[in-house]
Amino acid sequence: MDELHALIREGIGKVGALPELAFYGGSFTAIDAGRQEEYLRAAYEYVKSGQLSSVRISTRPDCVDAAALDRLRRYGVGTVELGAQSMEDSVLIKSNRGHLARDTRKAAALVKAYGFTLGLQMMIGLPGENEGSAEYTAREIIGCGPDLVRIYPTAVIRNTALEKMYLEGRYTPLETDEAAEICAGLIPLFEEAGIRVIRIGLNPTEELSGEVAAGVYHPAFGELCKSKLYLKNAEAELCKLAGCVPDTVTIAVGRGRTSMMVGQRKCNVNRLKERYGIKRIKVIEGDIDGYAAVLCPPL
Numbered sequence: 001m002d003e004l005h006a007l008i009r010e011g012i013g014k015v016g017a018l019p020e021l022a023f024y025g026g027s028f029t030a031i032d033a034g035r036q037e038e039y040l041r042a043a044y045e046y047v048k049s050g051q052l053s054s055v056r057i058s059t060r061p062d063c064v065d066a067a068a069l070d071r072l073r074r075y076g077v078g079t080v081e082l083g084a085q086s087m088e089d090s091v092l093i094k095s096n097r098g099h100l101a102r103d104t105r106k107a108a109a110l111v112k113a114y115g116f117t118l119g120l121q122m123m124i125g126l127p128g129e130n131e132g133s134a135e136y137t138a139r140e141i142i143g144c145g146p147d148l149v150r151i152y153p154t155a156v157i158r159n160t161a162l163e164k165m166y167l168e169g170r171y172t173p174l175e176t177d178e179a180a181e182i183c184a185g186l187i188p189l190f191e192e193a194g195i196r197v198i199r200i201g202l203n204p205t206e207e208l209s210g211e212v213a214a215g216v217y218h219p220a221f222g223e224l225c226k227s228k229l230y231l232k233n234a235e236a237e238l239c240k241l242a243g244c245v246p247d248t249v250t251i252a253v254g255r256g257r258t259s260m261m262v263g264q265r266k267c268n269v270n271r272l273k274e275r276y277g278i279k280r281i282k283v284i285e286g287d288i289d290g291y292a293a294v295l296c297p298p299l
Helices: 002-014 033-048 066-074 089-094 101-113 133-143 161-167 176-192 221-239 258-262 264-276
Strands: 020-023 054-059 077-085 117-124 148-153 155-157 196-200 212-215 248-254 280-286 294-296
Touching (some): 033 066, 066 077, 077 148, 117 133, 133 176, 148 176, 161 212, 176 196, 176 221, 196 221, 221 248, 221 264, 248 258, 258 264, 258 280, 264 280
Parallel strands (some): 020 054, 077 117, 248 280
Antiparallel strands (some): 248 294
């Protein structure tokens, strides 16, 4: 535990605001109960002293029960995230997840009943998915009433069963652009339901980057997805002009969102210019909510 205490103190020293400690990278409630107690007891010292705001953990839906949640609540855990991944049993079975959709629904209800902040994680591009799988899973997750969600596109990690399927031609991963289109369609579903999307895409690390054999792994994947939303909304506004699009177009977006509207390497503005015959596009910022792209009179 000395190493854990050292890591916690180091992390506290690097963060200006009151930090939260997260036990991620595995299924926390699946490890030995005694070890859970050790970790949680160590973290709770810093919660009680006011150096940490709270503790959060991630785990599997089939590793959540009353005893586990009693333990988490006793040691100041505030958020429990469940790796739902899919709400289609056929996909879960083909992906060898070891749990079914009913396990996610049951665990989510129990976490909410205990008063924790509930997070649900979903993946797109898993084996056995079809065109409607992502939206189905998103809507089923919304039905579970989480406070927050994470969306991850599937990446094929070396020396895994999924890589074997990929190399044998039994699994075809999504391309980055395809995955971004899918996720762009999911974001409004969650936000309209009042659910925060706190992460889209894997957190890029030096260690992980060398282990991805195929699939989606992009350092700014979340921005790619949001950029597609801006493009879609801008095109919808331009279509309203019924073929009378001016040579110069000014588009207003929310503050700090210019880069998303412009797109990486100006892909969005270049597409709009080509498709609608626009010579110049100017993007400005204003008090605009969401992913709206508002056409303004030329400036």
